[in-house]
Amino acid sequence: MKYSQAIGVAAILFLWASCFMPWITVPVKENLVTLSGVNGRVHEDLTLGKPIIFYMVFGLLSAALFCTPKIWAKRTNIFIAAILLSLTIFYHLSFTFCRQAVCPNLLLGVWLQIPLGLLILTMSLLPKLRVSVK
Numbered sequence: 001m002k003y004s005q006a007i008g009v010a011a012i013l014f015l016w017a018s019c020f021m022p023w024i025t026v027p028v029k030e031n032l033v034t035l036s037g038v039n040g041r042v043h044e045d046l047t048l049g050k051p052i053i054f055y056m057v058f059g060l061l062s063a064a065l066f067c068t069p070k071i072w073a074k075r076t077n078i079f080i081a082a083i084l085l086s087l088t089i090f091y092h093l094s095f096t097f098c099r100q101a102v103c104p105n106l107l108l109g110v111w112l113q114i115p116l117g118l119l120i121l122t123m124s125l126l127p128k129l130r131v132s133v134k
Contacts, residue, residue: 001126005066008123012059015116019052021109051091058084074127081124088117
């Protein structure tokens with residue numbers, strides 16, 4: 001595919017941007033607490049670190065592999081993109097579970113994660129390489 005590398009890098013950038021959007025709101029004692037991928041708090045007792053750090057590390061690695069025109073880079077990028085997709089599924093599930101009879105209200109940032117992870121994996125499966133015939 002002609003634009004698969006550019007679409008993959010753009011999807012990584014959108015995944016990073018989704019970390020700064022609000023993911024969920026949790027009603028807590030007449031207040032609404034808004035959580036995102038930057039602060040990483042799911043509940044008062046449960047903290048999952050900061051998802052943006054994992055997305056930055058694996059996203060930078062994947063973007064570098066998207067830009068490298070070698071066959072080993074394209075094959076490694078499939079593995080890295082699969083790890084990135086599994087991270088997006090993990091964070092989506094861990095942020096959207098109901099805890100102690102309190103269910104969060106899901107916002108746009110959490111819904112963008114899985115489609116963007118799938119798009120990154122799909123674009124890593126469609127590398128732009130010229131095949132030389134010998």
